Structures are given as structure tokens and as C-alpha cells.
Amino acid sequence: MTEPPVLLRDRLRAALPTALKARDRATASTLRATLAAIENAEAVDAGSARAGAIEASAVGIGVAEAARRELSEADVAAIVRAEIAEQERAAEVYDGAGHAEKAAELRAAAATLAAFLA
Template sequence: MKTPTRDRLRNALKSAMRERDRTALTALRSTLAAIDNAEAVDTATRAGAIEAAVGLGAAEVARRELSDAQVEAIVRAEIAERKTAASEYEGVGESARADALRAEAAVLTAQLG
């Protein structure tokens, strides 16, 4: 059975922390944050202040659960974003930053395997 993408990302994050790989840490942390943000509850569906529920945990709302395909789509979007930004940095002569973004994209691409 294939390991879920989120689990692969978290395992890679632990490895990157042990190895002190700053490029991988940056890419993996921001991608995991993007996944967490995608799971956040839409604020339009929450009750307003006047309609607020009362009691411990009454206002708790379950987070959305993303399928592995949705998580992979987010990772692919993060890769595309980095590649686009790298091209833009290259265009203005910031080749060091462009190389760093391409390295981050490579880290994420390796996790989709």
C-alpha cells in the first residue's frame, strides 16, 4: 500500500530536521502549512457573534479532510509556484534565489514519487 502523501512529507520533514537541510525544511514546512490551510473551515460557514454557541467546545468545528489526490494537487501547486517564481527571479538577475526555489521544487517533486 502506498504511503499517503502527507505522511511522506512529514517523514521527510523529520529527516530534513535531523540532517539540518534548510532548503528541504523550508519547502516541506510551507507545503504542510498550505495543506493545513486548505483543511481549515471556511469562515463563511461559521456563526456570527450574535449567533455564537455557548459552552465548552460548542463552537468547535471539524476541519475538512482532504483526500490524498487533493493533497497531491496542493503539492503540485506548490511546486509550480516555486518554478514560476524561480523564472521571475532569474529574469531580474536573482539567480541565487531562483536556484534556491528550484531546489525546493526538487525536494517536493521527490516526495510525489
């Protein structure tokens, strides 16, 4: 019986402790930022919540909680691609400003993320 494929988010999460144990700060930072971007995309839009009178408020455990959005695997992959594109754009800016070392770091971060999409 074949095992279901491991989700992209799970692979990113699993790589984080490995990077931390290896003391690979650049990879750990890249993974943390990408996981944060995924979690931010799941957040519920706060614009729909309105404050009202206390006496009109719902009462009980959990009534103020809202379910997070569920992202598909394609949504998560799109977020990772967007993070890669952002890293590459920033690297170009650093190259143009004469900061080749920082540009190389950003390109390495983009390559790290690209490896998860392969």
C-alpha cells in the same frame, strides 16, 4: 500481506525531522511551507460564522469547534503540485531579474517536492 501505501502527507511529515536533523534548512523550509498549505486547505471557511447575542450562544465544551475539511490523497497531491508550480514561477521571475542563485534555490525546492510525487 501487502501494506497500504504511505500517504503523501505522512511522507512529507516524516521527511521534516530528517531534514531538521541533517540541518538542511532549505528542505525543512520547503516541507514546512507545503505542510502549512495542506493544513490551510483543510481549514473551515470562517465566512459562515456570525457573531450574535451572548444569550443566544450555544453552551458547552466544544460547541464552538468546527470539523476540519478532509482532503483526499488527490487533493493533497494537487496542493503539492501547486506549490511546485509556484516555486517554478518564482524562479523564472528571479531569473528575469538576474538573481540566478535564488532561482536555483527555488528550483531545488520544487525538485524536492517533485520527488515526493514520483
